[in-house]
Amino acid sequence: MSESNTTIFTNPSTFILQGIPGLEAAHIWISIPFSAIYAIALLGNFAILFIVKTEPSLHEPMYYFLCMLAVTDLVLSTSTLPKMLSIFWFNSRQINFRACLTQMYFIDSFKVMESGIFVAMAYDLYVAICDPLRHSTILTNSFVVKTGLAMMLRGSVLVMPYPILASLRPYCRTNIISHVYCEHMAVVKLACADITISNYYGLSVLFSVHGLDVILIAMSYTQILKAIFRLPTKDARLKTFGTCSSHLCAILTFYIPMIFTSLMHRFGHNVALSFHILFANMYLLVPPMLNPIIYGVRSKQIQGRLFRLLIPKRT
Template sequence: MSDSNTTDFTNPSTFILLGIPGLEAAHAWLSIPYSIVYAMAILSNFTILFIVKMEPSLHEPMYYFLCMLAATDLVLSTSILPKMLVIFWFNSREIDFDACLVQMYFIHCFTAMESGIFMAMALDRYMAICHPLRHSTILTNAVVAKIGLVVVLRGIILILPLPFLVRWRPYCFTNIIAHTYCEHMAVVKLACSDTHLSNYYGLFVALFVASVDLAFIVVSYTQILRVIFSLPTKEARLKTFGTCGSHLCVISCSYIPSLFSFLTHRFGQNVPLYFHILVATVYLLLPPMLNPIIYGVRTKQIWKTLLRFFPSKGG
């Protein structure tokens, strides 16, 4: 029997991911819905990227931001699912320490990017509805590219200290991570030195990104709703609100479970570990599948373009 659980891990070579503790017997069954979700996420996001690239009428800020969201979701889901499925299928739980840090960085970095993209999409909807005559002149391709660059750089810079703070800590208790992936707090809890800096910085990043982005989104949609309710007819109000419906659905699918996971991780001591891990995986894996589906169903331009690639037999 290896003594890996009692060795000095000041420079650990590997960590052990347990998967979902308490549900080990169901790992094989759980892999089925997770595989389906991942396959649908890959297919639907690549479909969005393909449609926007092939259809010139979709070369607009809203769809450029949607492509950014699709690319982010592809990286985010791929950072988690393959290793998770290897654990479920082959019980291969080891992950190299550096690979663990890379996975941690990608997960949190692209989560921050996704939140920034939601904020950018709210800006686009605000300009399109509240200032329609100035929309195309303000949100030019160059401005959209700059916004995308700021969102990417913000995520890269804010999350960059996290793996270094984890790397510099000694690990002298265990190298077992009770999770399906290398989540920041799950790794930090294994350190045997003072982790206040890592805890506080991680909390600062989470609160900063969420508060700034959500505040901007709330202000944008407050102004949007004010304009919508001032429209003269019910039909006009419903039509205008419908253009924002997909964005609001996507935001809800992402922020609600992530907020729940964040709160239960820090304050839900009585929440079963397996339930917390299930929520933590769902909030990272479900939005990448749902985002392109919601936009595809609720956005007429995307839906019509998609149908053109699958003409009816009688056509």
């Protein structure tokens, strides 16, 4: 074994992102759907932000939370895809050590923020359906701002140990990351030291934060469904449930792949690495693309404003 492969370097100057092992010849072809997904995500989320900003009738808590979701989706997709495309197109695999840790931090902190936003949106639906007369007094602008700041602070603080622990460990034998971005466990597995703390802390965040969020969302929907079933007519029940469908779809596209990919990275030793990486990439890119489509299709107010922008009235 060469000396360069056994040298310990506490903070390597660069990591090498391998891309998708076994599929290097197909990188250009893989980049085509990824680029299309990213373009749709950018267009859709910026459209949501613009429409809500310019349409006074949409200045409501639900749409403010939707804007927060759009921002987190933009950060999540932009944190990964530009570097990913540079690997696919230009074989630019190097990433600075600090840039790698920064990318790791942004990805994981904004995943926590997005999870919290889904909880806030579930609470908004709960109040709107179960206690509509008090909705305007509970979901005030001040409450929305404080909730957004709390979600940002929670994500920023809880994920901070990820890059700190990773930066304190020595690395040896290789600085090649078998991934297209600096995924937390993919980085710390390169360390020569014991990574038990990082592993258990990551699992604790997964279960205590995301798990708690799922429980809170489930509790909200339990009360929402009880209220829906108490409605007198089938049409009223369907109409009320329809207001929740977009939120439910967005939740499923976020939580199911996130839990699956987190557990697969720790316990799925028999899963093909190329499949894991492709799934992890789609998990970060597909929800940001789908969320504006889901909410745009279900919200007649957003549809109306979009149609007015695309097809202005003739004078």
